[in-house]
Amino acid sequence: MNNLPQHSPLGGSGAYRWIPCPGSVTLSHGVEEDESEYAALGTTAHIVGEHCLKKDLDAWEWIGGLIDNYSDTPDIRVNKEMADAVQVYLNGVRSAHPNRNQSNFFIEKRFHRPDLHKYFYGQSDVAYVDMEARQLDIWDLKYGVGIIVEVARNPQGMYYACGILEELDLWDDIDKVVIHIAQPRGFHFDGPLREWEISVDDLAEWLHDTLLPAMDKALVSCDTQSGEHCRFCPARGRACPQILKDFDELEIMINEIDEKGSAAKLTNAQVGRFMDLLDVAKIVGAAATKTAFARLSAGKKIPGRKLIKARSNREFKPDTEDAAKAKFGNRAYTEIKLKSPAQIDEMPEGKTFTARYAFKPDKGLTVGKASSTRPAVDTSNKSLFKPQKGKK
Ligand code: SF4
Structure with a gap:
C-alpha cells in the first residue's frame, strides 16, 4: 500500500466521472493539474477534522494554526470560517456515534483490495462499525461550497463502504450501511448533514454489477460521455x-x-x-x-482579454470601530437581526424551534435537471372537482 500513488486512478472520488465516462481515465492520464486553492482548503479542513477526532479537540482550538496541506500550495492558516465548518462535521460524527472507541471507530482508514481490483484503494474520512445493530456508517466531509453533493447513491460513499467492508471482512456481519455527507458551507434543502441508507445486499450487487465492471472498462475503453461530471475532469481542457x-x-x-x-x-x-x-x-x-x-x-497576450482588478466591496480599516462609535454613536451599528433558520438549527433545541416556526416560502417554479433530487412538479391541468353525473 505504501508503494501506491496517493490517489488511485480509479479512486472513489473520481467514480462519479469514470463510471459514466470510462474514456476519461485514459484521456486524463499524464495531465498535470495544479492543486487549486479550493482543493488545498479542502485538504486543510480534512486535516483539522482528522486531528480533532483523534485528539478529542474542537475545531476552534486550531484557529490561527498553520497547516501543511501536502501540496505545492502554500500552507493555510485555519480561520474561523474553516473552524466553524469543521465543527459542524465533528458535531455530526460525535452525536451520531457517542459510543465510539478505538475498536469500532476508524479515522482516515486506508484500504486496498487488489483481490477486487488492483486500483481499488482509498481512504475513508470516518467509518463506524456497530456490530450489535449490524450497521456500518461512512462519513465524508465536503468543504466545497460551489458544487452541492447529493448523498443518495453517492458513488464515492458506496465505493468507500465496499472498501471498508472488504478490508475489515465485515460483509457477513453487517446488514446495512449509512452514508453521511457533511457539507457545512454549501446550502442544501436537507441541511449540511445528509445521510442515506443502503442494504449490504444492494451494495454488494452494485459492487459486482456496476463498480467492478466500470473499473475494468475504464482501464481499456475510449468511450466518452459528457455531462456534469466533466467539471473536474483533467481532460476537459485537452x-x-x-x-x-x-x-x-x-x-x-x-x-x-x-x-x-x-x-x-x-x-x-x-x-x-x-x-x-x-x-x-x-x-x-x-x-x-x-x-x-x-x-x-505570466505576461502573455490573449486577444480580447486583459487582467483587471476583481470586484470587491469597501471594508473598514481595523481601527475604525472606535472612531465610528465616537462619531455616530449607536447609529454606527446595524439593528440586531434574527438569525436564519439554519443558524437557529445549530443552537441547543434550535431544531425543535425551527420545526414550529420556520417555513419555506413558495417562490414559484424553476427549471431543474432531471437528476435533481427535488420532486418534479406536475403542471397538467387536472380538475380539482369530480364531475357530477346528471348535473350541468
Ligand atoms: S471532459 Fe467529459 S467527456 Fe471528456 S473525457 Fe472528461 S468526463 Fe469524459
Missing part, C-alpha cells in the same frame, strides 16, 4: 473528443435556431439537449478562463 463532438452538435443546433428564427420553435427534446450542451460549454468555458488567467498573469 481537446476531449466528446467535447469537440458536443460543440459540433451545439453549432448545428444554433444554425437550426437561426433558420427557424427562434429557439421557441425547437422540439422539447431539442430544448433539453440544447441545455445539456450549454452546461458542457460552460464547464469548458470555465477551464478556458482558468488557462487565460494563468497566461495573462
Whole structure:
C-alpha cells in the first residue's frame, strides 16, 4: 500500500466521472493539474477534522494554526470560517456515534483490495462499525461550497463502504450501511448533514454489477460521455473528443435556431439537449478562463482579454470601530437581526424551534435537471372537482 500513488486512478472520488465516462481515465492520464486553492482548503479542513477526532479537540482550538496541506500550495492558516465548518462535521460524527472507541471507530482508514481490483484503494474520512445493530456508517466531509453533493447513491460513499467492508471482512456481519455527507458551507434543502441508507445486499450487487465492471472498462475503453461530471475532469481542457463532438452538435443546433428564427420553435427534446450542451460549454468555458488567467498573469497576450482588478466591496480599516462609535454613536451599528433558520438549527433545541416556526416560502417554479433530487412538479391541468353525473 505504501508503494501506491496517493490517489488511485480509479479512486472513489473520481467514480462519479469514470463510471459514466470510462474514456476519461485514459484521456486524463499524464495531465498535470495544479492543486487549486479550493482543493488545498479542502485538504486543510480534512486535516483539522482528522486531528480533532483523534485528539478529542474542537475545531476552534486550531484557529490561527498553520497547516501543511501536502501540496505545492502554500500552507493555510485555519480561520474561523474553516473552524466553524469543521465543527459542524465533528458535531455530526460525535452525536451520531457517542459510543465510539478505538475498536469500532476508524479515522482516515486506508484500504486496498487488489483481490477486487488492483486500483481499488482509498481512504475513508470516518467509518463506524456497530456490530450489535449490524450497521456500518461512512462519513465524508465536503468543504466545497460551489458544487452541492447529493448523498443518495453517492458513488464515492458506496465505493468507500465496499472498501471498508472488504478490508475489515465485515460483509457477513453487517446488514446495512449509512452514508453521511457533511457539507457545512454549501446550502442544501436537507441541511449540511445528509445521510442515506443502503442494504449490504444492494451494495454488494452494485459492487459486482456496476463498480467492478466500470473499473475494468475504464482501464481499456475510449468511450466518452459528457455531462456534469466533466467539471473536474483533467481532460476537459485537452481537446476531449466528446467535447469537440458536443460543440459540433451545439453549432448545428444554433444554425437550426437561426433558420427557424427562434429557439421557441425547437422540439422539447431539442430544448433539453440544447441545455445539456450549454452546461458542457460552460464547464469548458470555465477551464478556458482558468488557462487565460494563468497566461495573462505570466505576461502573455490573449486577444480580447486583459487582467483587471476583481470586484470587491469597501471594508473598514481595523481601527475604525472606535472612531465610528465616537462619531455616530449607536447609529454606527446595524439593528440586531434574527438569525436564519439554519443558524437557529445549530443552537441547543434550535431544531425543535425551527420545526414550529420556520417555513419555506413558495417562490414559484424553476427549471431543474432531471437528476435533481427535488420532486418534479406536475403542471397538467387536472380538475380539482369530480364531475357530477346528471348535473350541468
Ligand atoms: S471532459 Fe467529459 S467527456 Fe471528456 S473525457 Fe472528461 S468526463 Fe469524459
